[in-house]
Amino acid sequence: MSLTVPSALLDQAQRGSISEEDFLACIQQSLPYAWSVVAGTAEKLQANGAAVEINEDVPQTDAEWGQLFRLMASDSMRAAVERKYGVRLAFQNCCKVGAFAQDATEQYKEFVSMRAQILNQKPELLNC
Structure with missing residues (x-):
């Protein structure tokens, strides 16, 4: 199961729509490691202005x-x-997370390219 959904949120979803804030809180609580990686990467992008x-x-x-x-x-x-976070996220291999500013189109295209995927292969990540 992807998320541990509180019963109140499940009830709300069964009745209609849910708020994005509640959805994000569910993600953060259910997937704390993933949240720390993705949110931390996005926050670093914002902080350094890159x-x-x-x-x-x-x-x-x-x-x-x-x-x-x-x-x-x-x-x-x-x-x-x-x-x-106002970013675009990308994922390469099984653990390389990229956060891109909205206008970083060329950098995003390079990160998700076939060439970048081939160059990013590492023997130690063969069975990840």
């Missing part, structure tokens, strides 16, 4: 890997985080 911030920290446990996969693979979760 066009790109890359996090290459390798998760230490299977649970951490799983959290990062779930957050980055979910269009709705990833999009909510992108809206919160």
Whole structure:
């Protein structure tokens, strides 16, 4: 299961729409490792005013890997985080998270390119 959903939030969703703030809180509480990586990367981007911030920290446990996969693979979760921080997120291999300023189009295209994927292969990440 991707998220641990509080019963009040589930009830609200069954009745209609939920707020983005409640959704983000659910993500943060359910996937604390992934949240720390993605939010931390976005916050560093904002703080340093750069066009790109890359996090290459390798998760230490299977649970951490799983959290990062779930957050980055979910269009709705990833999009909510992108809206919160005003960034564009990208994921390479199984742990390299990129946060891009909205106008960093060329840097984003390079990060998600086939060439970048090939150049980013590392033997130690073969079975991640």
